[in-house]
Structures are given as C-alpha cells and as structure tokens.
Amino acid sequence: MRHYEDEGLIVPGRFSNGFRDYCQSTIDRVHVIRTLLESGLPVRLIKELLPRLTGGADAGTDAGCAEFLHEVQSYRDRLAARIAVLSDQQAALDTYLREARRTDL
Structure with missing residues (x-):
C-alpha cells in the first residue's frame, strides 16, 4: 500500500497519531490498481486511467x-x-x- 502511495496512486487519510487510515474507498481503489497492474498496464497509464474509472474531477474532460x-x-x-x-x-x-x-x- 505504501508503494501505491509513493507512486501517487492512493492518498490514504491519517489518524491524529499519524497512522494511515485506509478507508473502504481506498481499499477498493487498491483492488482496481492491482487488477490493472496484473493486466500489465504500466503505472504511468494507470495514474492517468484511475480518475476516469472513479469519476474524478477530470474524468473524460481533459x-x-x-x-x-x-x-x-x-x-x-x-x-x-x-x-x-x-x-x-x-x-x-x-x-x-x-x-x-x-x-x-
């Protein structure tokens, strides 16, 4: 999970003590990332694809x-x-x- 965070693929929340908070939406996103990685798609394209899959602000508009x-x-x-x-x-x-x-x- 930290690797995905380092790559900018996920942004977990933080508890007041600094520990990461992996909410269900982050876990769901990790499942999507793993599926895309297993398909062989490079991280560079996954970074561009994720907002489109999750309906982010720039989904389909750029x-x-x-x-x-x-x-x-x-x-x-x-x-x-x-x-x-x-x-x-x-x-x-x-x-x-x-x-x-x-x-x-």
Missing part, C-alpha cells in the same frame, strides 16, 4: 483523452501481438510433444 486512449489501444495491440507469438510457440511445443510421444511408443 484534452489529452484521445491521446490517452491511443496509448492504451497501442499497449493493448502490443499485448495482443505478444500473445500471438506465445500462442504460436505453445502450438509448436504441442506439436513437438505429440511427435515425441509417437516415437516413444
């Missing part, structure tokens, strides 16, 4: 929205290309294993 969407689409396209390469590699390994099993019989 002039760079089209550029941001282009970046996310570009990232998604690169991810799809990587998946295609991995799928081809998996298919090649499957073929190799099938052939290897036939020759072992």
Whole structure:
C-alpha cells in the first residue's frame, strides 16, 4: 500500500497519531490498481486511467483523452501481438510433444 502511495496512486487519510487510515474507498481503489497492474498496464497509464474509472474531477474532460486512449489501444495491440507469438510457440511445443510421444511408443 505504501508503494501505491509513493507512486501517487492512493492518498490514504491519517489518524491524529499519524497512522494511515485506509478507508473502504481506498481499499477498493487498491483492488482496481492491482487488477490493472496484473493486466500489465504500466503505472504511468494507470495514474492517468484511475480518475476516469472513479469519476474524478477530470474524468473524460481533459484534452489529452484521445491521446490517452491511443496509448492504451497501442499497449493493448502490443499485448495482443505478444500473445500471438506465445500462442504460436505453445502450438509448436504441442506439436513437438505429440511427435515425441509417437516415437516413444
């Protein structure tokens, strides 16, 4: 959680003794952040995306929205290309294993 705070992804409240107060909305935001990170989206894009997902003051109103969407689409396209390469590699390994099993019989 401190890492997310250091990255500017969350801003927890503070108790009078200085301890962090992770309210439910902060915890919910962390779940969204983790999901986006697990999808491979870089922190830089997550920082831009979060206000749009949570309906922040600048949600969908900034002039760079089209550029941001282009970046996310570009990232998604690169991810799809990587998946295609991995799928081809998996298919090649499957073929190799099938052939290897036939020759072992």
